[in-house]
Amino acid sequence: MSHYFPLPLRWLFSFFASTSILGISIPADAAQSIVFKYLILQETLPVSELTTFAETGELSHNLQFYLGTTKNDQEQNAAQLQLRDALTKEVKIDGVLLYRALNSPAGELLLSEVSQIIHTPSNRANVPSLRSALVASALEDNQITLLEVLQNYPTSEVVVEGERLVEAVEEFNKIGQTIEELKGVIENLPDIGL
Structure with missing residues (x-):
């Protein structure tokens, strides 16, 4: 061969x-x-929701809840941007x-x-x-x-x-x-x- x-x-x-x-x-x-694990927290998300977020920035209800644990809008926006960057970095x-x-x-x-x-x-x-x-x-x-x-x-x-x-x-x-x-x-x- x-x-x-x-x-x-x-x-x-x-x-x-x-x-x-x-x-x-x-x-x-x-x-x-x-299944996202963060310290003692654990959240299960459909891959499709993460894909939509990475491609469009649109947050599903599950992702809003998961990413909405920060103290203020500026921190929340920074967390969202960091996650999108991590997901899409080529x-x-x-x-x-x-x-x-x-x-x-x-x-x-x-x-x-x-x-x-x-x-x-x-x-x-x-x-x-x-x-x-x-x-x-x-x-x-x-x-x-x-x-x-x-x-x-x-x-x-x-x-x-x-x-x-x-x-x-x-x-x-x-x-x-x-x-x-x-x-x-x-x-x-x-x-x-x-």
């Missing part, structure tokens, strides 16, 4: 084969709701390159760190789930946003540790920068042969 298909096609095939073997689907079974990254990088030991370590912030409700299979969501997001348009990752998360519900949300966005930026810097090395990694 390696003689007939270029390496990037083999990587894509490996990605889709591994996700189907592991039972991870993209995005047919994508997250329908997000990190340019090639999907195939991202897949290769996330399957390296360094990629596993990064995924392990970020999966402490964004994870499954059972807190099991966090790394493969996050990898699937990140790669699916990047394959769509060669970029990732937090919103896309949440939309593509392969469980019906995804948990986000709210007090560390900005940290997750910073980690996505680091991933993008690191992969761009190591592009030549990553492209020459041996095929993982899935």
Whole structure:
């Protein structure tokens, strides 16, 4: 097979084969709701409400309640702006390159760190789930946003540790920068042969 298909096609095939073997689907079974945890508070929101807010700025009743806990309008507006920025900040990254990088030991370590912030409700299979969501997001348009990752998360519900949300966005930026810097090395990694 390696003689007939270029390496990037083999990587894509490996990605889709591994996700189907592991039972991870993209995005047919994508997250329908997000559980935001903030200190001792917990709120479940439909992904569609978060998507509408990120795209239009329109707050659903649930989001108004969740974001309305600040003391004044200025603080509330700042919190809304910070959340929209976190959800829509774009990190340019090639999907195939991202897949290769996330399957390296360094990629596993990064995924392990970020999966402490964004994870499954059972807190099991966090790394493969996050990898699937990140790669699916990047394959769509060669970029990732937090919103896309949440939309593509392969469980019906995804948990986000709210007090560390900005940290997750910073980690996505680091991933993008690191992969761009190591592009030549990553492209020459041996095929993982899935």
